[in-house]
Amino acid sequence: EPSEREIVHHVNRRLPEATVALLRELGRTGERLGMAVYGVGGFVRDLLLDIDNQDVDITVEGDGILFAETFARQHGCRVRSHQAFGTAVLVLPTGGKLDIASTRLEFYESPGVLPTVERSSLRRDLHRRDFTINTLALCLNPDRFGRLIDHYGGQKDLREKMVRVLHNLSFVEDPTRCFRAVRFEQRLGFHLEPHTEGLLRTAVRMGLVERVGGKRLLGELTSILREREPLPAVRRMAALGLLPFIHAELRFGDDVEHLFAESERALAWYELLYLPTPVEAWAVYFLALTDRLDSPKYRETCTRLAMPGRWLQRLFGHRHRAIKHFQALRQGLRGGVSIANSRVYALLRNIPIELLLYGLARSGQEELRRLVSHYLVRLAHVTLLSTGADLHDIGVPPGPSFGRIKERLLAARLDGEVRSRDDELEFARRLLKDGV
Ligand code: ATP
Incomplete structure (x- = not known):
């Protein structure tokens, strides 16, 4: 395991100077308030893996809102607090955002009521996370800056490239973690730890994912499809039997x-x-x-x-x-004759x-690509040279024919049949006469 000094060295080398300064400031604020302050989750995971991650998540042992408001006052940041959850978002002068959470234990007085928040230790807080690789915490207080807190073997799993749940009921507790497991595994080039994979397969067999609400399921699916390379994760979802929870007939x-x-x-x-x-x-x-x-x-x-x-x-x-x-x-392309601009536009x-x-x-199809780019780059921006007032002046009556005439004019303009405002008005007069 790397020592505190090695981690500090890594932090200094890896993160932009401004981020390091920010982390140290956060630690100082915590110190003044008598609270321990940690960087947690994906930020620490990616720091150790040498992967860029600008989303710094902070957990404070104590009152996170007091912490956020104190920090904001002293550093000219805006702050948005969620009293019910003991969390806050700091908006930095640079525009960056920091999520601040308090170590907490949520319990529900009755179902459907917002959780009442109780303070508890960092360890308990980390215990509610999805995978060991996301449970690492980096202490920011000045006297312990750079100390890694690793209650659940996260560093070992990072080294061994394993996605491992913290306990056997993890997927039962929250079946969306099945998708999260796949996302981290494929993004990081890790493996599901075998026992974890067994638990995931059991959760699938028991149909637990069925219970996940649409909004959360969509959230996890879009997170996967937003990955730089989503295909391997989709392939893996298919292999693990996760796709039918999106639609019974979804096949890969x-x-x-x-x-x-x-x-x-x-x-x-x-x-x-x-x-x-x-x-x-x-x-x-x-x-x-x-x-x-x-x-x-x-x-x-x-x-x-x-x-x-x-x-x-x-x-x-x-x-x-x-x-x-x-x-x-x-079909038009197959015909061999070129397709009129106005037709491409209409389609x-x-x-x-x-x-x-x-x-x-x-x-x-290469030719289709050319048509679409022609549409996007040129045709989509073509407008009429004459105005509604012009058309009104030459006697185009308000009503449906007004729109029809404008459409015909635009088609003529797209196809190069009219090239000036006068051309257009001339054309409009003809259309009027023909009773369009
Ligand atoms: P990314 O790099 O994609 O932002 P992340 O690790 O920051 O990944 P988020 O989805 O932003 O992941 O979640 C932030 C942290 O919250 C995670 O590190 C994870 O530990 C925890 N978390 C999120 N969703 C869950 C969940 N369903 N169950 C348990 N912990 C979760």
Whole structure:
């Protein structure tokens, strides 16, 4: 095991100077208040593994809110406290955020009531965590700065690359940990410790994951799909029998493997276009994962996951249309004649970017990629040169024909049939005369 001095050396070498200074300041504040202060969880795990992690989680032995408010006062930070949980978020002058928790024991006076918080020791607090590799604490108080607290053999498991639960009932207590286990295992290149894997398989066999609420399940799934390389974790979920808890008919096979690889390609391709519209990679992978499900089953999946309205709209509302429109484009390409800009525009507009990339991933066709980039880079931004007032002035009556004429004008402009405001107005007059 590394000594305190070696850890301090590692902290200084590994973390930005400002972070080290911050950690020391946190320790000093704790000292003044007579509280022990620790860096905990993923931050310590990644520090020891030499992996960048800017999310510093702090646990205070004592009143975490008092600690956070004192620190904020002295360092010009904003603070948001959650009295009921004894936790606080510090917003640093740099914009960074720090989560502050108190070592605590939650007990429920009656079900459905917020937990009353009691102080307890660090050890008990760490005992409620998911895996040993997440139970390490790094002391920050000046006289013990850099001392590692390792009650549950976390360092040994980090060395041996093992994901291990703290006790046999861990997955029963919280079945979302099944997904978390896979995520850490695959991200870090670790293995499930054999007994832990046995416990996980038992939890799966007993159907415990069924009980997990949609929101939490979606949370864990998106965390997995947000990983830099989600495919290995999805493969592993499949092997452990976790996919049916998302939808009974969700399968994993060569087609999904292929679609994930193509999704990754489509995402990389999109990144190189440097467009301002951000894309949620997890959503593209989610579409890839559920590709085989027909509309009703896809809907059931979204319901199971309590997909929030915004995403339901984005991912469900447009899925069927996107698939159909890509088919139309592919057919158009097969015809050999070039497809009119206005047709491309009509087929692709209003399709969210995640679905455009999904469509590309499904077809993997170079020419289709060209069409989509032409749409994204150029066509999507084309606007009319004439204004609504112009159209009004030449006698286009308000009402549905107004919209129809504007649409026809835009199509003509996309196809290069009109090139100036005058062209447009001329064209509009003709349309009027033809009674459009
Ligand atoms: P990441 O690097 O992905 O942020 P993390 O380790 O910070 O990983 P989080 O999901 O942010 O993971 O959780 C923070 C800490 O809270 C974890 O280190 C873990 O110990 C604990 N934790 C989170 N979820 C659970 C859970 N379901 N059961 C027990 N402990 C959990």
